[in-house]
Amino acid sequence: MSLFTRKMVCQELVEVVTAYFDRSLSRRDRRRFEAHIRGCEHCTAYVEQMRLLIVATGHLTEEDIPAEAREDLLAAFRGWSDGRASS
Amino acid sequence: MVPFSALAGASDEPDPSVAADRFLGPDSPHPGAWAAPPVAWPQEKLLEKETLGVIEMAIDELPEAQRDVILLRDIDGWTPMEVSDALGITDGNQRVLLHRARSRVRAALEAYLNPEIAGGAP
Numbered sequence: 053m054s055l056f057t058r059k060m061v062c063q064e065l066v067e068v069v070t071a072y073f074d075r076s077l078s079r080r081d082r083r084r085f086e087a088h089i090r091g092c093e094h095c096t097a098y099v100e101q102m103r104l105l106i107v108a109t110g111h112l113t114e115e116d117i118p119a120e121a122r123e124d125l126l127a128a129f130r131g132w133s134d135g136r137a138s139s
Numbered sequence: 140m141v142p143f144s145a146l147a148g149a150s151d152e153p154d155p156s157v158a159a160d161r162f163l164g165p166d167s168p169h170p171g172a173w174a175a176p177p178v179a180w181p182q183e184k185l186l187e188k189e190t191l192g193v194i195e196m197a198i199d200e201l202p203e204a205q206r207d208v209i210l211l212r213d214i215d216g217w218t219p220m221e222v223s224d225a226l227g228i229t230d231g232n233q234r235v236l237l238h239r240a241r242s243r244v245r246a247a248l249e250a251y252l253n254p255e256i257a258g259g260a261p
Contacts, residue, residue, distance in 0.1 A: 061171030063162045067155075070238035074219055076230075094176035098157075101180055105245050108185045109194055109213040 060084040065095050069102050156242035175256050177249065184252065197247035201240050208233050209240035 057080065065088055071077045072085050089095055161175045184190055198206055207226065211217040212233075217225075223233045249256070 063171035
């Protein structure tokens, strides 16, 4: 790895937050991400917003989502595992 | 019927996660740094009924493919692999869709919680 790895800037960080959460960043980009976060209160706030959003979204249930959206989704799975889709 | 994979096409239009005008431009001393930074959200506010309603409405307005992925990942709790297998898309593609979905919903939530800074939603 280069000793002169380019620093991650805020505008780049917001594009890779999901990859960071999914642990799918390369080791190099993960390091750049974490190095940036340590020194940037604004990006720390951004990442925290995303975490809170994911937690809050997890509190929604299937009943909250309009039936129409659900039906579209289920239509996309027609033929896929019934047991899984009904859990 | 359009195959799902056709709806999931990743990079047709530029769709930044955060509006470009929230960042400093190329001529500034710190290009790409926040110009209009996000602020911390009060945790207790996030689970209020009205806030959840904003999230719900934002999800409902997403393009279909993005909405499907965020429903499965963040509401139903499926793993990335389960989602990509079920929808017949690549792991990278489901992540792009999830990322766009979350970014749009975050922007909608910011417009609600911080109306003073969220003028330039993407």
